[in-house]
Amino acid sequence: MRAAPGPIRLVNLTLGYDRRPAVHHLEGEIAPGATLAVCGPNGAGKSTLLKALAGLLPPLGGRIERPDATARDIAYLPQLLEVDRSFPINVRDFVAMGAMRRIGLFGRLDAAERARTGEALERVGLSGMEDRPIDTLSGGQMQRVLFARLIVQDQRVILLDEPFGAIDEATTQDLLGLIAHWRGEGRTIVAVLHELDLARRAFPETLLLARERIAWGETRGALCAENLARARAMSEAFDRQARECLRDEEAEHAH
Structure with missing residues (x-):
């Protein structure tokens, strides 16, 4: 890893979506090696x-x-819940998809990549389950599989959307240990969390969001x-009928 x-x-x-704003005029900086929780109602x-940080959603402004x-x-x-588990693929092949950026869409896994996949499954406690179809896994097992794929990807910036939702306590603790390991390696980690206690325990920095920056x-x-009460009030006051946002260049022409 670089x-x-x-x-x-x-x-x-x-x-936003369909030109309707979901996050407004956000300013801030995520430092290299930060371990940042994103919390809010x-x-x-x-x-x-998180989708915008991943490059999946272009800014409105x-x-x-x-x-x-x-x-x-x-x-x-x-x-x-966003992962399609109906596709007929086993655990090994699903995790190996993390190597796609290195080997290409139609590339073959060499011995090193196969070993990397096996080591990732071992680190998340799923050795021996390589041939299981992913649609037979429990929620906790599937989340471990997703983390194994992140290990294979081996990227400098890791974005996690509600990584601890609807999983058991043992899985939560194991995955927290993996996040701590990544933090020790100096990777940048940003995680959306509903569990404020986990944010306080494992994430030194937090962005509290309620469609705009609260803290x-x-x-x-x-x-x-005080900040949590303000975030709740801001969320409850949000106007879902707010007018569409103008993109920056449209706003300039409007003036």
Whole structure:
């Protein structure tokens, strides 16, 4: 793994769908090697922000600056419910898909890549399950498989969307251990979390989001009672009928 890239900067960033804003005028910087939790009420724009960081959602306004980095340097873990488990593929082949950027879409796995896949499955506690179809796995097992694929990807920036949702405590602890290992390697980790206790325990920095930045900094301070109450109030006051956002160039012409 190469060293972590330079900081990721959010500059007056506005995000949304169908021109309807979901995140407004967000400013901030994710330092190299940061371990950042993104917290906030339901509908606060957390997953939307993660998709934009992954390069899957273009901004409505502002920009994301990634010095020395591209989308190829990013490993993205979607919410478990977004993973299509109906495709007929076994655990080994699913995890090996993490090597696609190195070997190409139609490349063959060599001995080194096969060994990397086996080691990843061992690290997440799934040795011996290589031939199991993914549609037979429990939620916790599937989340371990997704983390194994991240290991195979071996990227400098890791984005995790609700990695601990609907999984058992043993799996949570094992995956927290893996995140701690990545943190020790100096990787940049950004995770959307609903579990505030986990944010306080394992993530030194937190962005509290309620469609705009409520707080961003040391986790205990960011998640203080006053900030959490403000985030709830902001979320409840959100106007779902708000007018469409103009893109930057349209706004300039409007003036």
